[in-house]
Amino acid sequence: MTEIIDPKIKSxxxxxxxxxxxxxxxxxxxxxxxxxxxxxxxYLPFLKRLRDEDPVHYCRESAVGPYWSVMKYKDIMxxxxxxxxxxxxxTIGIVDTLEEFTFPAFxxxxxxxxxxxxxxxxxxxxxxxxxxxxxVIRQRAGGILDSLPIGEEFDWVNSVSIxxxxxxxxxxxxxxxxxxxxxxHWSDVATAIPGNGVIESQExxxxxxxxxxxxxxxxxxxxxxxxxxxxxxxxxxxxxxxxNMPPMEYLGxxxxxxxxxxxxxxxxxxxxxxxLSQNPDQYQKLREDASLIPNMVSEIIRWQTPLAxxxxxxxxxxxxxxxxxxxxxxxxxxxxxxxLDEEVIDRPGExxxxxANARHHLSFGFGLHRCMGNxxxxxxxxxxxxxxxxxFHQVEVVGEPERIYSSFVKGYSKLPVVLHPLS
Amino acid sequence: MASILFIEHNGSEHRVDVPPSGSVMQxxxxxxxxxxxxxxxxxxxxxxxxxxxxxxxLAKVGLLSPTEEAMLSLSTDRKDNSRxxxxxxxxxxxxxxxxxxxxxxx
Numbered sequence: 001m002t003e004i005i006d007p008k009i010k011s012x013x014x015x016x017x018x019x020x021x022x023x024x025x026x027x028x029x030x031x032x033x034x035x036x037x038x039x040x041x042x043y044l045p046f047l048k049r050l051r052d053e054d055p056v057h058y059c060r061e062s063a064v065g066p067y068w069s070v071m072k073y074k075d076i077m078x079x080x081x082x083x084x085x086x087x088x089x090x091t092i093g094i095v096d097t098l099e100e101f102t103f104p105a106f107x108x109x110x111x112x113x114x115x116x117x118x119x120x121x122x123x124x125x126x127x128x129x130x131x132x133x134x135x136v137i138r139q140r141a142g143g144i145l146d147s148l149p150i151g152e153e154f155d156w157v158n159s160v161s162i163x164x165x166x167x168x169x170x171x172x173x174x175x176x177x178x179x180x181x182x183x184x185h186w187s188d189v190a191t192a193i194p195g196n197g198v199i200e201s202q203e204x205x206x207x208x209x210x211x212x213x214x215x216x217x218x219x220x221x222x223x224x225x226x227x228x229x230x231x232x233x234x235x236x237x238x239x240x241x242x243x244n245m246p247p248m249e250y251l252g253x254x255x256x257x258x259x260x261x262x263x264x265x266x267x268x269x270x271x272x273x274x275x276l277s278q279n280p281d282q283y284q285k286l287r288e289d290a291s292l293i294p295n296m297v298s299e300i301i302r303w304q305t306p307l308a309x310x311x312x313x314x315x316x317x318x319x320x321x322x323x324x325x326x327x328x329x330x331x332x333x334x335x336x337x338x339x340l341d342e343e344v345i346d347r348p349g350e351x352x353x354x355x356a357n358a359r360h361h362l363s364f365g366f367g368l369h370r371c372m373g374n375x376x377x378x379x380x381x382x383x384x385x386x387x388x389x390x391x392f393h394q395v396e397v398v399g400e401p402e403r404i405y406s407s408f409v410k411g412y413s414k415l416p417v418v419l420h421p422l423s
Numbered sequence: 424m425a426s427i428l429f430i431e432h433n434g435s436e437h438r439v440d441v442p443p444s445g446s447v448m449q450x451x452x453x454x455x456x457x458x459x460x461x462x463x464x465x466x467x468x469x470x471x472x473x474x475x476x477x478x479x480x481l482a483k484v485g486l487l488s489p490t491e492e493a494m495l496s497l498s499t500d501r502k503d504n505s506r507x508x509x510x511x512x513x514x515x516x517x518x519x520x521x522x523x524x525x526x527x528x529x
Contacts, residue, residue: 077466081467081468081490115493115496115497122529126499126500126527126529127526128500128526128527360462364462364469366462366463366466367494368493368497375529
């Protein structure tokens with residue numbers, strides 16, 4: 001996922017829509033699942049056309065088989081809040097994974113098991129606990145920002161976004177700090193598409209995951225023999241609903257927490273820099289009034305939509321926007337589209353740091369699977385921006401960002417910037 | 424009109440007088456009462472309008488739906504008198520209702 005493939009090469013895939021005019025295609029030729037248009041940053045007009053012309057869209061043929069695309073805010077809300085119709089099992093990814101490569105985790109479980117397992121770990125990211133973390137996050141964010149070069153080009157993704165989220169994860173797991181970069185690596189491997197630089201095959205992914213499991217098993221064994229602590233591993237090891245979970249389920253939940261706490265916030269930290277750079281009037285507004293930061297954080301999370309979709313699988317025949325969904329159909333809720341729905345969000349294409357109702361976005365999902373770490377993510381973003389504004393007049397983007405080859409993780413592998421200090 | 428008293432975690436009080444229509448969440452948001460985020464806009468799907476209903480009013484606000492129960496069960500600050508304000512309809516019978524907002528919405 002950190003590796004970038006030339007979009008021109010990828011466009012040779014028979015499924016890629018890179019370089020094609022979305023309005024020249026037949027509706028049923030539109031396939032949002034292929035990563036090409038996402039990496040090439042050409043996806044927006046495809047989303048708009050489907051939202052306008054076919055908001056519950058069936059793609060018959062794709063590299064990942066047939067699937068429904070749900071494009072409008074209200075329809076997405078309906079799917080997300082109807083677990084009796086749309087299941088999170090067996091997976092929330094668009095690809096039907098082979099059973100031997102599937103890690104069970106509560107994100108891809110339905111009630112009651114989902115609720116039982118989630119309840120065990122959510123305390124660590126509950127606001128009451130976060131309050132205790134605020135000073136650590138601020139100190140670490142400040143340390144990272146103080147180490148950056150002034151006036152010369154560097155990669156914001158690597159130096160700030162990855163570093164900050166990785167340090168945060170290590171804190172939440174009470175993970176050996178000097179080994180923290182393993183967390184980033186496992187996160188990247190877990191979501192990478194084989195053959196795109198991070199891993200070459202599913203087997204290679206499996207090897208890394210076994211290494212991850214072995215490491216975390218060591219930590220589990222260490223924590224189980226101690227008094228219950230406030231880190232995620234101790235919570236899992238001592239939690240009633242999780243202490244007897246099989247190794248694969250432990251791994252699944254660890255990967256969920258690593259990916260959930262890593263990619264998403266990382267890309268929103270980078271996305272905010274890009275959004276402000278493209279909207280200098282908003283950057284000026286921010287300089288004049290730093291109290292806008294909490295509201296801006298919600299707007300960044302909407303604007304970036306760090307996960308483009310979540311998948312559900314129909315477990316009952318049902319109607320959605322006039323279309324007949326059948327049991328077993330794959331249903332993709334495109335949060336990246338719902339967050340741009342004119343019917344619900346005023347001037348959705350604009351980045352407005354003082355937007356009214358900025359919290360009213362789909363990026364965290366809604367219903368039982370709503371992002372568990374949403375308050376932690378907001379806090380990290382708020383603190384990083386508070387600390388940036390204390391130090392720099394501008395984080396200037398000085399080149400084209402490189403985007404990730406994925407239709408799921410919406411983000412950046414490189415963002416060249418130059419820092420301008422406060423005068 | 425129905426008068427509702429919102430008490431913040433720190434004890435600050437906000438009294439709002441609203442016509443008997445809409446939800447307690449809407450009454451709070453429209454009157455600018457702090458401590459209620461209501462991210463989902465009132466569809467019982469985010470649990471960020473969590474309130475504690477004063478014991479004297481518990482019977483009058485009615486019962487939780489299974490969905491509301493499910494959403495609240497994921498909150499770490501859940502108590503016996505927890506409700507989602509978007510699921511309590513403002514009626515004349517609730518004139519005088521007292522609710523407390525939690526320190527954090529999750």
